Amino acid sequence: MMRTAACANVRVLAIFHLPLLTETLINLRAPGSLGCDIAASSSSSSSFVSLITSHRTCIFVAHLQNGDQKASVQQMKPVMEVSACACQHTDVDFLTTDNKKEERRVRANDRDSNENFQYASNCITTSKYNVLTFLPINLFEQFQEVANTYFLFLLILQLIPQISSLSWFTTIVPLALVLSITAVKDATDDFFRHKSDNQVNNRQSQVLMRGSLQNEKWMNVRVGDIIKLENNQFVAADLLLLSSSEPHGLCYIETAELDGETNMKVRQSVSVTTDLGDPDNLAQFNGEVVCEPPNNKLDRFSGTLYWRHKKHPLSNQNMLLRGCVLRNTEACYGLVIFAGPDTKLMQNSGRTKFKRTSIDHLMNTLVLWIFGFLVCMGVILAVGNAAWEREVGSLFQSYLPWDPPVDGFLFSALLAFWSYVIILNTVVPISLYVSVEVIRLGHSYFINWDQRMFCSQCNTAAEARTTTLSEELGQVEYIFSDKTGTLTQNIMSFNKCSINGHSYGEVADPLGAQPKRLDFTPFNPLADPDFCFYDDTLLESVKVGDPHAEEFFRLLSLCHTVMSEEKNEGELVYKAQSPDERALVTAARNFGFVFRSRTPGTITTTEMGRPVTYTLLAILDFNNTRKRMSVIVRNPEGGIRLYCKGADTVLLERLCPCKQDLINITSDHLNEYAADGLRTLALAYRDLSEEQWETWSESHRHAEKEEDLLSAAYEQIEQDMMLLGATAIEDKLQEGVPETIALLSLANIKTWVLTGDKQVLSRTETAVNIGYSCKMLTDDMTEVFIISGCSVQRVKQELRRARERMIAHSQTKDSEKKEVVEGCAAACLKIFRRGGKLPPFPFSSNLMDNISGDFALVINGHSLAHALEADMEKEFVTTACACKAMICCRVTPLQKAQVVELVKKHKRAVTLAIGDGANDVSMIKSAHIGVGISGQEGIQAVLASDYSFSQFRFLQRLLLVHGRWSYLRMCRFLCYFFYKNFAFTMVHFWFGFFCGFSAQTVYDQFFITLYNIVYTSLPVLAMGIFDQDVPDQRSLENPKLYEPGQLNLLFNKREFFICIAQGIYTSVVLFFVPYAVLANASQSSGEPLADYQTFAVTTATALVIVVSVQISLDTSFWTIFNHVFVWGSLGCYFTIMFVVHSQTLFRSFPNHFHFVASAQSTLLQPVVWLTIALATAICIVPVLAFRFLKLDLKPQLSDTVRYTQLVRQKKLRSAGGSVASTWRSAGSCSEGRLGARGGSRRSGYAFAHQEGFGELITSGKNMRLSSLALASFASRHSSSWIDTLRRKKHAHTPPSTSGECTPALSHSSSVLGCSQEAPIEEETVRDSQIILMTITSMGASEEVANSAGSPSCQENHTNGV
Amino acid sequence: MVKDENESANRPDNTAFTQQRLPAWQPMLSAGIVIPGFVLIGLAFIGIGVALFITSRSIQVLELDYTGMEQDSPCFRCSNADLRDCVCSIRFSINSLFEGPVFFYYGLSNYFQNYRRYGVSRDDNQLYGDLTYFKKPFDQCEPYRYDSNNQPIVPCGSVANSMFNDTFTLFQNVNDQQVVVPLDGKGIAWWTDYNIKFRNPSITPLRNAFNGTAKPLFWSRPAYELDPSDPANNGFINQDFLVWMRTAALPDFRKLYRRITEGNYANGLPAGNYTLEIAYNYPVLSFNGRKKVVFSNVSWMGGKNEFLGIAYLVIGSLCVVMSVVMLIVYAKFKFPEED
DSSP states (O other), rough: OOOOEEEEEEEEEEOOOOEHHHHHHTTOOOOOOOSSSSEETTTTSSSEEEEETTTTTTEEEEEEEOOOOOOOOOEEOOOHHHHHHTTTTTOOOOOOOHHHHSSSEEEOOHHHHTTTTTTTOOOOOOOOOOOOTTHHHHHHHTSSSSSHHHHHHOOOOTTTTTOOOOOOOHHHHHHHHHHHHHHHHHHHHHHHHHHHHHHHHEEEEEEETEEEEEEGGGGGGGGGGGEETTOOOOOOOOEEEEEEGGGGGEEEEOHHHOOOOOSSSEEOOOOOGOOOOOOHHHHHHHOOEEEOOOOOOOOOOOOEETTEEEEEEEEGGGEEEETEEEOOOOOEEEEEEOOOOGHHHHHHOOOOOOOHHHHHHHHHHHHHHHHHHHHHHHHHHHHHHHIIIIIITGGGGGGGGTTTTTTSSSHHHHHHHHHHHHHHHHGGGGGHHHHHHHHHOOOOOHHHHHGGGGGGTTTOOOOEEEOOOOGGGGGGGEEEOOOTTEEEEEEEEEEEEETTTEEEOOOOOOOSSOOOOOOTTTTTTTTTTTTOOOOOOHHHHHHHHHHHHHHHHHHHHSSSSEEEEESSTTTTEEEEESSHHHHHHHHHHHHTEEEEEEEETTEEEEEETEEEEEEEEEEOOTTTOOEEEEEEOOOOOOOOOEEEEOOOOHHHHGGGGGGGHHHHHHHEEEEEEEHHHHHEEEEEEEOOHHHHHHHHHHHHHHHHOOOOHHHHHHHHHOOBEEEEEEEEEEEEOEEEEEEEEHHHHHHHHHHEEEEOOSSSSOOEEEEEEEETTSSSOOOOSSEEEEOOHHHHHHHHHHHHHHHHHHHHOOOOHHHHHHHSSSHHHHHHHHHHHHHHHHHHSSSOOHHTTTSSSOEEEEEEEEHHHHTTSSSHHHHHHHHHSSSEEEESSOOOOHHHHHHHHHHHHOOOOEEEEEEEGGGHHHHHHHEEEEEEEOOOSSSSHHHHHHHEETTTHHHHHIIIIHHHHHHHHHHHHHHHHHHHHHHHHHHHHHHTTTTTOOOOOOOHHHHHIIIIIIIIIIHHHHHHHHHHHHHHHHHHGGGGGGHHHHHHHHHSSSHHHHHHHHHHHHHHHHHHHHHHTTEEEEEETOOOOHOOOOOOHHHHHHHHHHHHHHHHHHOOOOHHHHHHHHHHHHHHHEEEEEEEEHHHHHHOOOOTTTTHHHHHHHOOOOHHHHHHHHHHHHHHHHHHHHHHHHHHOOOOHHHHHHHHHHHHHHHHHTOOSEEEHHHHTTTTTOOOOOTTTTOOOOOOOOOOOOOOOHHHHOOOOOHHHHHHHHHHHTTTTOHHHHHHHHHHHHHHHHHHHHOOOOOHHHHHHHHHOOOOOOOOOOHHHHHHHHHHHHHHHIIIHHHHHHHHHHHSSSSOOOOOO | OHHHHHHHHHHHOOOOOTTTOOBBBBBOOOOHHHHHHHHHHHHHHHHHHHHHHHHHHOEEEEEOOOOOOTSSTTTTTGTTTOSSSSEEEEEEEEESSSESSSEEEEEEESSSTOHHHHOOOOOHHHTOTTTTHHHHHOGGGSSBBBBBTTTTSSSSSSHHHHHOEEEEEEEEEEEEEEOOOOOBTTOOOOHHIIIIIOOOOOOOSSHHTTTTTTOOOOSSSOOGGGGTTTTGGGGGGGGGHHHHSSSSSSSEEEEEEEEEEEETTTTTESEEEEEEEEEEEEEEHHHHHGEEEEEEETTBSSOOHHHHHHHHHHHHHHHHHHHHHHHHHHHOOOOOOOO
């Protein structure tokens, strides 16, 4: 039944049959679909449980690692999430039905043996065609489109002489045109793909061949090769890191291209290969790697290295993936494991889901309806034909016998049906899809070309990466925005501080000029020139030597986990985990307290020009519950001091109560800062006596292993501290963010902020702060609900309470209104009454839609997980959508996508997701429109996005200007397009009644061929590309103009029927007016006018004129192109007609151009022109009257805006003034950072930090020898320091070079790699225990115990197979 | 400097086109244009309508049905399809001068020249005098492509085969004597048909060109004998043939037969009694068709056409009424003027 991998640590606990599995799934409370892999992970990232279902038999597999007794299943999540939070060093062996085939074996330096497996080479091809295959493949692809196949089918029908009512060329010409346009587009796309493939494939890399390094192209690198990478080089393939120039085989990579994260990551080679430093040794290396087959999981890898008869487990920590860039590492060697298309980068770049707009869907439906309509028409006419043939045709046979195969009227009717299908097929014009694509392409170019969406700072223009979504931009109702990097710049600036009760920092001066930026260089040569601070009183007090200020900055220079790099003296580069820390340390640096370097046990600073070295006694690291960090240092004088910084809420409790005044003042300052949306930290210190330190360090040492004890120890020493002050860091918003959000909300677009990026541990507090600072939340809001429950019940309750309050509020408000305004009471009363009758839940969505107050909802990740569960989601959506603003904090990437999907599902609204990082990719992909913020380092989001630009504020232009226009243009285009084709085609239907239902066309065949592609295509394309109802400034000034798009008012089924009706009306007029006039008319020379050719020319001319007049009415923005196209098309019509009817062509092909001279003899007749004029008037006058009356009786907002604009223009023109200047100042009233002072009390605490760095620093693992050496030159006067350094080196290097992986290192690296903390909730743990119990009860309890005890033994228990 | 260059590389061009700021005319349906427009259109239409109506009134038309369906019809006898070379005559009188030039049409009803397969059943190459198509007519001519002896039919196809072959002679009864009214058979077809579209093969005598071909089944004479008296009216360029070959758009149609322009009748048909002698050859009763002759004169706008005048009058009046409605609506609901 199944086999497991030979080296698997896998224990099969039980194999259930389908019913049992479903039961298990129910226990897990995840109605996951059977047949797909469902995996659950434990919170402590040590066990991995996967459920593999295959057909009838389902296998439940638990994989347990050693040392972990309690396997706890957290939550059922799709595999994607598991890979995100499962720990990297779990070596998971893939369990498949056929393992031998699926695993990969790579032998180093042995191309011959690797060749047997035929692994993919490192050559990548993203292109689809080459010169030879282009035509067949492209045509094959194009004919997979239903429309194209349909026309091909028509073409074949036309080749049957009995059916052919039209010549073959009427279909093949448009079809060929359409196919070739698409083919050209595909060919250009593919050309560029070839180009970029070549560029990548020809990159150089150094490959170890026969003991020496040789330059090879990337495409020639093979699996099993050892290649050398140098600093700042791109990794050529997925490599197993063998050795590096850095100690302990560490190397640093930047994974921006892979996952968008810009912080550096550490990779470490397997300890046994670390010493294979030089090429000679490496050439001897003959290890064999057995690992998982290629997959797309970026943060997981499992494999085993067999070398010298030993097994070494491999994990993602040992891998360098293609697409990463080597940083801060001189060189490293790696073994190619996956190459080319097998690399994780390429496996991830799968085809993105093809997005279609709602107009597309509507269009498809309509096209289907039209097909139905076509068939109906065909049937009606076929029935007519049958009747006619029976009554008339059979008698008329003496003059017109039936075709030989036709033996009766029924067969004739069948043929007539197909003939009419051919004739009437133009109701679904072949050019529709191409025209739509062309228009969208035009709109995309306008987005690319827009200078106002060009960011000059980062030199990037907006880019429409998808050309198929443009009109959907005009229909967006929900925006899901990431916070960091999208709303904010992710630049922290030290903005204000409070020192000893004095607040320093930028003085808000609304009228005055920009305050002067302080220049630090004369005072401090080490200052960072980019640092901005505007309050010189602080600098003065530092210069004077204010002890509080000095201590304040000393704290900032000591209490952190920043690493410094000083290539040349004075050129300090700080490498901080978080921008907050960097900002603080940089502030201290500029105010004269320069952090120079650190070793595991010392910190060297330059204080006011004087080098000082502190002994670092302990780092009391940050964690999420402590919300603070401290350092304990011994200063050169020997004094021991604890410096602490942390959240005001926790820190203020731990202060010595002696200076209550200072605490109060500082607390006021903190509130002030928080109200400004700043991120605050309180700073304090405590002097420790030698005894205190000794006793504490003793207890600390004992507590080392136990987390609880450790925090108790920390707690113990962080007491009785003296307050120094507070810092306020501005998380700089991107320019124009508040204005944009305000404007979008005026346009009835709801913005939801979903934060939760890994780099910044955003707390509810900071998210709320950002909400306030970008105007999403205001103090005018009726209420802000914060949902932070940890259990389903709590969340449910909180949501319900929120809803109740909202309803209560709107009811009171409504009743107030009722008292005040009696007139409009009816509607309110209705709501009120309905409200009274309602059960607690489900609340009528109607009621929830009518919530009137300004509410906001803030929900955090834990609660969101519950809110997104199947039975809660409806409740959650109704509540959330009733709120004006919505902020979700700490959401995982998957949850972001789930929220988007939820709104898509329940609100049927167009959603837009905007983000900048890899964590936004899922959301960007699942939203209708994904927008990536470009110009940042990571490009993952941009790659997944449909539109990209560099500033959030461009969103307003993208939606309100481009989107609105696109929607308007597309709708007008479609309306007109269907209209003109119905007007054109339905004439045949009416004619059918007068020509014996014989599928005779009204028009000349050339006219039919060219009508859609020449005579009427360009004017409507010009309208679809250039039309504007109001100029861009107007639509930014009147965001309400956006609403028709959201409500889908301009093109929907109703509008479609109106267009169709108008088209049919026109066709009636176009047939019956010439019919009535010409039937008995004669030329002035006496010849009758009712001959077929004259009739055809008259009708066709009338048609072209009518649709041209109609497009002229529809076009509201007549650029030069519109003029050229409209007049040109008319001109074209007459020219082509005269050419086709010319003698020359007739003489060459009498059978094809038998309309010879019809044009001139027809158009010279005044009656014909009178007929055309009459038909035009009958078609157009009602439209004109209707539009005028509608404009006056029921003007749309856009009409009003347009009207006032025109009136103003006229007035200005008459006044002689220029039009331009007065309106160009739209929407640029930047108010900078906003915030209503004196509002609700909020803590502005922010600590963008991760746990674990303290340990990394004190262990010295991340310090390079070079940096230690550099540190020495920063403080070369202090000889005692060098001694310390030496001591430290001896103390620390031996254990870490000794070979085996140390627990400390593995721990720290796991923290580094697994930066997302996985919250464990009691409830889920309880759930998982239930599951485990279920499993145990199935009789597998021994296995659980065994596996926990001996992970490496290869046991394979199966039950119930 | 370098920075500027870099920037200009990415910065989109600042042109009116790329920035969508092209100068444009932005028309709006304002009352100032629409209402006067409607009045003007209305008045113009009424004017044209009146003119058309009056002109149309002055045109005289005389229609005579000679199908012979009814028992009392003089051609009832001839309507029997079995009868060959039947001649019947219709008498009619004109009370006042029928102003000239008078056009003499024949008309057919319920006759589907516009039937698709009928319309294509001809070979324009053949009719253009191309001898290769004399041997091998166009396949759309089926079943009138080859005769039973497998001889190619020239001219082939249903259209030619079913050529109308009644002939008419008009007499004025003057003092019990029948005076032949001369009928002009020249120039009854389109000039282009006669000169361009149809052409006899350039072989003299014409009959040689038709060697090895058959005449259309329904024809009594081959094409080269349509008018042996006048080579310019013989073969494919026979005017009656040309008129027939220009197929009608609608099932009820009339075609020009002759013009009355000569001699005493140049100014028209004087009041009096007339006799129309009809060589009744063309059977229509089998498919419930009707045959008629029409005498009509024309004006600048062609023949009698009451519909056009009335339609113009109606549309014109509607426009005027609409403009009044719009004026009222506008006065009540107009846009508030800019403050």
